[in-house]
Amino acid sequence: MTDAPTPAMTLTIAGSEATGGAGAQADLKTFQELGTFGIVALTCIVSFDPKNDWNHRFVPVEAQTIADQIEATFANYDAETLDTVKLGMMGSPVTISTVSEALAQRQSKNVVLDPVLICKGQEPGHALDTDNALKAELLPKATFVTPNHFETEQLSGMTVESLEDLKAAAQEIHRISGAAVLAKGGVRLEGADAVDVFVDENGLEVLSAPKIGEHAVSGAGCSLAAAVAAELSKGAAPLEAARRAKDFVTAGIRQRVVGQTPFDALWQGGLRG
Numbered sequence: 178m179t180d181a182p183t184p185a186m187t188l189t190i191a192g193s194e195a196t197g198g199a200g201a202q203a204d205l206k207t208f209q210e211l212g213t214f215g216i217v218a219l220t221c222i223v224s225f226d227p228k229n230d231w232n233h234r235f236v237p238v239e240a241q242t243i244a245d246q247i248e249a250t251f252a253n254y255d256a257e258t259l260d261t262v263k264l265g266m267m268g269s270p271v272t273i274s275t276v277s278e279a280l281a282q283r284q285s286k287n288v289v290l291d292p293v294l295i296c297k298g299q300e301p302g303h304a305l306d307t308d309n310a311l312k313a314e315l316l317p318k319a320t321f322v323t324p325n326h327f328e329t330e331q332l333s334g335m336t337v338e339s340l341e342d343l344k345a346a347a348q349e350i351h352r353i354s355g356a357a358v359l360a361k362g363g364v365r366l367e368g369a370d371a372v373d374v375f376v377d378e379n380g381l382e383v384l385s386a387p388k389i390g391e392h393a394v395s396g397a398g399c400s401l402a403a404a405v406a407a408e409l410s411k412g413a414a415p416l417e418a419a420r421r422a423k424d425f426v427t428a429g430i431r432q433r434v435v436g437q438t439p440f441d442a443l444w445q446g447g448l449r450g
Contacts, residue, residue, distance in 0.1 A: 185213040185410040186258055188250055189403060190243075190276055191265025191291075192221040198395040198434070198442030204263060206445040207403035211425070213410050216259070218246035220276070221268045231438050237268055240275045247279040260286035261410035263403055264319070266293045269303070270310040277314040287409040290319035290356070291402035294328045319356045321415060323402040326365035337362070340372055344381060347374040357415040359405065359422070361398065364388055371427075375419045382416060386427045394430050396443040401426045424448070 187208045194200030201217045208215030219238050225231040250259070262285045267273045280288065292311060295304045312332070316322070322332075330337050332353070333346035340362065347360035357377035364371055370385045404422035405415075413421065428447030435441050 183214075183258060185261075185407070185412075186216065186254060187213045187261050187263060187403070187406050187410045188216040188218065188259060189263045189265060189406075190218045190220060190247065191263070191399070192223050192268065193219055194396075195222070195224040196395075196436065196438065196442070198436075198438075199399045200266060200396075203396040203399040203443070203445065204265065204403040207400045207425070208407050210445050210448070211404060211407035211411075213407045216250055218243060218250060220272050221266060223266070225438060227437065235268060237272060240271050243272060243275050244279060247276070251279070251283050256283065256285065261289070261406050262287070263289045263291065263406040264315060265291050265399055265402070267311060267315075268295075268307065270306050273307065273310040273314050277318065280315075280318050287321065287406065288319050289321045289323065289402050289406040289409065290315055291323050291398055292316065292328050292332060294331050316354050316356075319354060321357045321359070321405055321409065321418075322350060322354060323359045323361065323398065323405060324350065325361045325398050326363065329360045338366070340366065340368075340374075340383065343372065343374045344376075344383075347376045348381065351376045351378075357419075359384075359401070359419045361401070363397070364391055364393055373419075373423060375416055377415050379416070382419075384420060384423045386423065389427070389430045389433075392440065394433050394443045395438070395440045396445075397426050397430060400429060400443055400445055 189204035191201045205215040222236045333349040335346045362372040373384045404425040408418035429443035432447040433441040
């Protein structure tokens with residue numbers, strides 16, 4: 178036995194992404210880089226299809242298996258030791274319900290939701306059902322939400338075409354959810370800088386960094402939410418967690434990893450470089 182202190186702990190409930198650029202792989206690497214003990218409960222397995230324009234191949238993990246993973250983790254660590262959960266790709270209403278029930282039993286101090294919305298319109302069907310379930314069951318449990326541009330529009334019900342729009346939408350999501358919000362403008366908004374907007378009960382702050390390229394990078398959203406979770410687990414206030422996460426992701430985009438996919442991947446070791 179050692180007298181060394183127990184490291185801060187972070188659990189991600191998310192999907193596997195086989196190339197290592199996003200999903201639970203990105204989360205675990207982020208946790209490690211930022212000095213926390215990373216744990217994962219897998220919700221699904223995603224593998225891009227190189228024979229079909231690198232589109233997603235999606236395989237859900239059975240609901241009972243998801244529940245079993247979370248049960249094992251929560252049984253092993255008490256609520257004070259493991260008080261921070263990051264939520265990523267869910268993929269189905271049954272998965273969302275399973276995770277929601279598990280969270281209700283634990284009531285973790287920090288629940289960081291990366292709200293992966295998949296419905297591009299209002300057409301009925303699986304995608305819309307999944308998004309509606311996420312909004313109804315997971316958003317109310319979140320203490321911190323990190324929507325991208327599309328998700329910010331969907332959650333707020335507003336069109337986001339400018340920084341002022343992004344500010345208004347972030348404030349609306351905070352009003353709806355009660356959670357701290359880091360709404361990502363990134364490369365989607367015009368201008369030389371990638372801007373994100375943080376809002377909580379203490380006010381609003383714009384986080385800005387010069388754009389690095391004109392295209393989104395795989396894993397940036399996952400890593401941002403994971404970095405927020407890591408910093409919160411170490412005791413940072415929400416705004417400070419947002420600032421550090423922005424720096425972490427900016428450095429990772431600067432040292433992106435290039436492969437055969439039509440998009441590059443963020444490297445979680447960017448700050449080391």
